[in-house]
Amino acid sequence: MTFELTKDYLDHILDLIEKQDSATLKIEMEGLYPADVTGILYEMESQEARYLINQLDTKIGAEILADLDPPERREFLKNFTSEEISRYVNLFDSDDAVDLLNEQPIRVREEVIALLEDREQARFILDLLHYDEDVAGGLMQKELVKANVNWNMNQCIEELRKQAEDVEKVYAVYVVDDHERLLGLLSLKKIVLAHKNTKVESIYDQDFIFVETYRPAEEVAELMQRYDLDAVPVVNVQGKLLGRITIDDIVDVITEQASSDTLAMAGITGDVEEDDTVWRQTQARLPWLLVGMMGGILAAKFIGFFEGDLKIVPAMAAFIPIIGSTGGNVGIQTSSIILQSLADKSGLDTGVWQRLIRMFAVALINGLIISLIVFGFNLLIGNELQLALVVSSALLSVVFLASFMGTVTPLALDKLGINPAVASGPFITTANDLIGYGVYFGLAHLLLDL
Amino acid sequence: MTFELTKDYLDHILDLIEKQDSATLKIEMEGLYPADVTGILYEMESQEARYLINQLDTKIGAEILADLDPPERREFLKNFTSEEISRYVNLFDSDDAVDLLNEQPIRVREEVIALLEDREQARFILDLLHYDEDVAGGLMQKELVKANVNWNMNQCIEELRKQAEDVEKVYAVYVVDDHERLLGLLSLKKIVLAHKNTKVESIYDQDFIFVETYRPAEEVAELMQRYDLDAVPVVNVQGKLLGRITIDDIVDVITEQASSDTLAMAGITGDVEEDDTVWRQTQARLPWLLVGMMGGILAAKFIGFFEGDLKIVPAMAAFIPIIGSTGGNVGIQTSSIILQSLADKSGLDTGVWQRLIRMFAVALINGLIISLIVFGFNLLIGNELQLALVVSSALLSVVFLASFMGTVTPLALDKLGINPAVASGPFITTANDLIGYGVYFGLAHLLLDL
Incomplete structure (x- = not known):
């Protein structure tokens, strides 16, 4: 009942386009829903897409164009004349028409509006063009009874x-x-x-x-x-x-919101997809990798101060990873829970203090369990009691600090009007790491009498 | 126009409940939509909630009960008799009725069904109880024309x-x-x-x-x-x-899917919320923290083997964090992009090789930029050329390995029928970290002639 696109079928369609076999193509497309044709178009080059769309009934073509994702649509429409575009936009719902026109260069936009046969549609569009796309006015359509x-x-x-x-x-x-x-x-x-x-x-x-x-x-x-x-x-x-x-x-x-939040959490800017160009993907990912790298360089610089200590107790180096990863994991967990509760606006706003108290209670249990296990491990492998104490107290402090940062940062970003989802991303993880190393080496320097 | 719950208003309502002032309470509730009353109930104890619901018109009460989140509903309904529950369930849509009954102990479930006045509703419910809640049968309602x-x-x-x-x-x-x-x-x-x-x-x-x-x-x-x-x-x-x-x-x-994916990415199991008990939050978070801890212990054990090397070149320790964090960040970015493309099923299935080639191209650019900057930094702060070479080649390898893992793991999990969202979580990050340290110390041992 529902259509599943296969490589064979796609090749068959591409072959029909190549041969310009309009008649067979029309018959093939008749059995499909517009949304299915959209899925096929994503696998095509602009020229092929244009040929296919032009073979369809204008009404179906309009539905498909309205359904396409903006980046692909912009690409395809480069091959269409303003007359062709206006023929389709004429049949769009007004909200979709505005979305399409907003992706076009201003010259094309004005030509298309001028060429629209349905003058009421043109008026609708001019009304809607005023609104930002992320407010109610930008989402609404004028069509209603x-x-x-x-x-x-x-x-x-x-x-x-x-x-x-x-x-x-x-x-x-x-x-x-x-x-x-x-x-x-x-x-x-x-x-x-x-x-x-x-x-x-x-x-x-x-x-x-x-x-x-x-x-x-x-x-x-x-x-x-x-x-x-x-x-x-x-x-x-x-x-x-x-x-x-x-x-x-x-x-x-x-x-879209869910997907862009997930990407923000993973340290990816902008709405990038797997089949975007290598260059676009690099652009979306490099900035946050550089943030992480800066953090790493700062950590290197910082640990460098303790090189003397490391020469005396090289075993200290072995616990750098566990300090960093525990801080990172606790921070991400905490901020995700806060984010989720920020997104769910139905309840009463909980105060910062109440949130912190609960987070600290969870941190206390988790932190104690982890520090105790690591303490046991240290003694087991024959490390000195002092080093074991340093590592475990650093771990406990890191769990608390990361819980604090994970709670406060998304709340602060939200207050400042910045999407708090970035708070779970590389930036906070990096900050947590640095704080963790500071606590670890500071405690070590004090307690190991270095 | 839309209702915003304030602390003052909540106190006012709680006060009315305390005083058992049914008349004023009814008037207050009349101005609200059921969904707004639901929001108020989340801030109440079970006994207060029961009193409030019982003051409302049965139809409104039914709508509110149908709307409540399962954990709170289960809690509230502990104070209701089966007769009371059946009076409300009688007016539910059949799909909501089944959801509610599935949360109840089997005795209550059977009592409620037996007590339902509307026998067609009882038949609908018995029909629907057969289905799992995560298939179409478990989502459907019998009410239709x-x-x-x-x-x-x-x-x-x-x-x-x-x-x-x-x-x-x-x-x-x-x-x-x-x-x-x-x-x-x-x-x-x-x-x-x-x-x-x-x-x-x-x-x-x-x-x-x-x-x-x-x-x-x-x-x-x-x-x-x-x-x-x-x-x-x-x-x-x-x-x-x-x-x-x-x-x-x-x-x-x-x-729900989006929220549970985000939580899975952050290393949280189950659908936990900020106002859940400390114990429940600990349960949801501890397992993944322990995974991270095990990784940390393994890393410690592993770095321990190179203690001799660290005694000679203590500056090596300074770059442990950047190796770990770069691997982690690249891995999360990569798997998030793959996850997103797995979730979007409309297109043609891309082969693993094509995905890997694109990912490697992105990795090459990002990896080169990061390694070059870090190489420069190393020379700038006066570290030896050899160490600078080791760190930068380790970084480049880590970026490639993390891209590979980030691509392959979610695909493999998906094939195995496991939710691939966990692939962006602590487990993979930990695995990436360990691989990274292995490459780093291995290269160091080889290239620094230790």
């Missing part, structure tokens, strides 16, 4: 019939007053079940959730998730209905 | 009217034959716009996506996301319509 509060069901259905082609998924009809101010909504279910002469005002739902154009995308996502909404209307400050955001766009926001 | 293919619109609307109370969000009417086999679907929009005497068979959509009961939850999520579906029908192997999965449940699957 609205009804005046004074209408009856018959008028509602008439309006629905008029808009049916433009508005793919209806969910609900929005109820407005004479000044286009949003008053509430009317579910399709209610319309189906109501008598034709029933007035809108007697059955519409006045208890509803809306967002203002300036709300951040993540806030909208959190809201739609919390209240299980399929669509949410967007209003301006005067309460005038401007558009709506549908759940499929929000699902995309959620997955 | 279906129409026989031989009906006309009037009959459809009649059926819709009958089911309207039970099926909160309709999306589409499912079209079945006389043997309950799923033939297609009919959107509400089409029903509204069609003439009352139109036959279902002449307008229903035969081109639709469904899933079988045994499909894994993530596959359903991926499918609904790829095809922008609001709901997907679930069938058995004979094609008989059994239920449907709605997008809100899938949004939950997606967020």
Whole structure:
């Protein structure tokens, strides 16, 4: 039932494109959903993609172009004329149209808008181009069905019939007053079940959730998730209905957010993918590797001060790794738990102190267990009691310090308006490492009487 | 418009509960959405929560209980009798009912089912209890509206009217034959716009996506996301319509997956939250810290072999951290990129070799830049040329090895059916560290003529 792309099938399609066998190609594509064709396009060169898209029905082609990931779409569209692009954009939902146009050079953008046959679409697009892509206004589409509060069901259905082609998924009809101010909504279910002469005002739902154009995308996502909404209307400050955001766009926001947070945690900047060019991947990864390297150089410089000590007790060097990795692991664990609780905004905001106390309790248990085991190991392999004491007290201190840093850093970044996900990344790990070595060599210098 | 929980408001509500001021409490709660009340409950003790829930209208109470996170719900329900639970479960959607019952001891589960007033609900629940919670059958609800293919619109609307109370969000009417086999679907929009005497068979959509009961939850999520579906029908192997999965449940699957992947990456087992008990947090974190510790002990043992070398060239110890952290950082970056591409199943499966070649190209650039800088640093601070060469060639090798491990490990885990997200966690970092130290000391021993 669902389509699975294979190498053989791809070769077959590429072969048809090569031979310009439009007829067979059309038959092959007819059996597929637009989303499946999108998957095939990702495996093609721009020229092949252009040929394939142009063989399809314009409506299907439009759906596919709307579905494509921005980097590939930008690449493909370089081979399209503005006329061709406008033919497809004409059939887009307005939010998708704006996304596509924002990826284009300003000249192409203006040409496409000027060439749009559907002038209402052009007006919609010009309206939406004002908004940042990461606020509600940038996510909304203008396509929706609205009804005046004074209408009856018959008028509602008439309006629905008029808009049916433009508005793919209806969910609900929005109820407005004479000044286009949003008053509430009317579910399709209610319309189906109501008598034709029933007035809108007697059955519409006045208890509803809306967002203002300036709300951040993540806030909208959190809201739609919390209240299980399929669509949410967007209003301006005067309460005038401007558009709506549908759940499929929000699902995309959620997955993108999760993926970019994971990458940030791993020390990768920007939305890079495995099949991006070597150069793009290097750009995304090198900065954080350099941060780690700087940390390593600082650590080298720092440990250099204790070279004399190391000459006397070379066994000290053996515990550098465990100090570093324990600090790193505890720091990442702690900050991930804090991050998760920052992302979940439904509860009451816990104070910093309460968080720290709990984190310290966990640190105490974990730290004691680890230090005791390592203490035993040291005695077992015949190291001196003093060295064993130094290593284990350094470990315990490192667990506490890393717990502290892991708690405070994401909270501080969040307060400063920086994505706290980077707090689990190389930067914090590096800082934790350095603090750990400091504690270790400091304690060693003091306790080993060097 | 949206509710924000404050400490003051919470204290006010707790005060009302303390005073058993049911009347004021009811008025306060009336202005809130169920999801907001859920947020308040998370801040309460079980007894307070029970009192508050019992003051609410049973329907609202049911919605709130359905919405609660499992750990808190299990805690709260300990104070409820089976009669009370059954009164709420009676009004649940069947999928939520099964989730709740699965959290209960078997005795409570059977009592609640026996006590359910709505016997159809009891039958639905017994049907659904068979399925694992992470397959389509475990996500589906039995509540849906279906129409026989031989009906006309009037009959459809009649059926819709009958089911309207039970099926909160309709999306589409499912079209079945006389043997309950799923033939297609009919959107509400089409029903509204069609003439009352139109036959279902002449307008229903035969081109639709469904899933079988045994499909894994993530596959359903991926499918609904790829095809922008609001709901997907679930069938058995004979094609008989059994239920449907709605997008809100899938949004939950997606967020839970993302959150548990992030935690796995950070070396945390199980779905632990910041406000879980200290003991539970320790349990979730200690295992991976112990893995890291074992790695550290192994590293110590290993570096111990080279104690003689360190006595002669103590400056070698200074570069232990940079070797470890570079290996760790490169490994995490690489595996995160592979993980991301594994999660995105739309494209063609890239072969291991192609992946490795690209990864190695990135490794070559990053590795060369880092080794050259560190080489310069070594000469600058007056270290011997030989040591500088050892450190930089070890760094370059470590970058390659970590890229190799970071690519191969998640792929291998995925093939073995283990969640590859753990590959970015402490286990791999530890393995990378150990390999790194091995290369470093091995090279040193060889090149420094120790």
